Amino acid sequence: MSLSSPYPDLDELLATVGEAGQRLSEINASEGAAGNISICIGWPMEVRRRFPVCRSIKLPHVVPALAGHVVLVTGSGRRLRDIPADPARNLCAVIVGEDGESGWMHTVPGAIFENPTSEFNSHLAVHADQVERSGTNFHAVIHAQPPHLTYLSHIPEYRDEAVLNRRLLRWEPETIVNLPRGLGVLPFILPGSPALMQATIASLRAHRVVIWSKHGVMARSDVSATRAADRVEYAETAARYEYMDLVNHQRAEGLTREELHAVVDAFGIETELLG
Ligand SMILES: [Zn+2]
Numbered sequence: 362m363s364l365s366s367p368y369p370d371l372d373e374l375l376a377t378v379g380e381a382g383q384r385l386s387e388i389n390a391s392e393g394a395a396g397n398i399s400i401c402i403g404w405p406m407e408v409r410r411r412f413p414v415c416r417s418i419k420l421p422h423v424v425p426a427l428a429g430h431v432v433l434v435t436g437s438g439r440r441l442r443d444i445p446a447d448p449a450r451n452l453c454a455v456i457v458g459e460d461g462e463s464g465w466m467h468t469v470p471g472a473i474f475e476n477p478t479s480e481f482n483s484h485l486a487v488h489a490d491q492v493e494r495s496g497t498n499f500h501a502v503i504h505a506q507p508p509h510l511t512y513l514s515h516i517p518e519y520r521d522e523a524v525l526n527r528r529l530l531r532w533e534p535e536t537i538v539n540l541p542r543g544l545g546v547l548p549f550i551l552p553g554s555p556a557l558m559q560a561t562i563a564s565l566r567a568h569r570v571v572i573w574s575k576h577g578v579m580a581r582s583d584v585s586a587t588r589a590a591d592r593v594e595y596a597e598t599a600a601r602y603e604y605m606d607l608v609n610h611q612r613a614e615g616l617t618r619e620e621l622h623a624v625v626d627a628f629g630i631e632t633e634l635l636g
Contacts, residue, residue, distance in 0.1 A: 375448035381590035382441035397478035399434035401488035403498030412467035421482035425461035436474030506577035507597035531615035532602035545571035
């Protein structure tokens with residue numbers, strides 16, 4: 362899927378990143394400076410008026426597919442909850458060079474961070490993979506640390522994708538409607554590492570949210586940053602129900618397989634999760 366013109370302008374895009382950051386903060390998925398957001402824009406966009414300070418950087422991952430794209434990304438150490446008040450101060454605009462190896466990092470004067478987020482390699486790699494595969498002209502990626510999902514990933518049996526999806530889909534009809542491909546699950550992999558980046562690319566081909574076990578999640582959308590944040594919220598809400606049921610001695614019924622089939626049929630959802 363691609364966005365069609367008239368395209369959102371820079372201020373509108375910055376505002377949606379702020380909205381997404383605010384919501385992730387409200388659901389306790391971004392304690393301290395945890396979490397980061399980026400959006401990849403495939404149409405021409407002037408960023409120098411808003412971000413007049415510019416320096417050349419080496420990208421943490423080579424992305425020829427993104428040559429000429431603009432990536433708005435949160436700065437290292439910035440807090441997601443601070444973005445709405447002043448998006449330009451908490452983000453930078455990276456223009457990817459023609460070689461896909463270097464880029465121009467644009468910031469406001471007196472920027473309060475040195476570099477993009479330390480997870481920028483995974484953000485870039487997922488954007489490039491999705492742009493290459495689907496030809497989309499817009500892509501949003503969020504890393505957040507929702508506590509219930511992350512807690513469940515500490516329990517070995519929930520690191521089995523089939524088990525996790527079966528247990529999380531059963532709490533409200535919205536879950537399968539909004540996450541028809543379910544959640545991917547990765548084992549614990551060192552944050553910011555090439556191994557995490559590679560595993561994330563692969564999992565986000567099949568899913569729109571992937572759990573980084575014992576750490577958090579990464580979610581994507583080709584519509585908006587807020588849509589990606591919604592996906593984190595739907596997944597975290599399901600995990601909260603699951604957690605409630607565990608501490609309440611598993612007394613709940615949950616949606617039955619038949620009830621889930623009825624939801625899928627009524628809403629015309631294509632899913633392979635129900636077998
Ligand atoms: Zn993290």
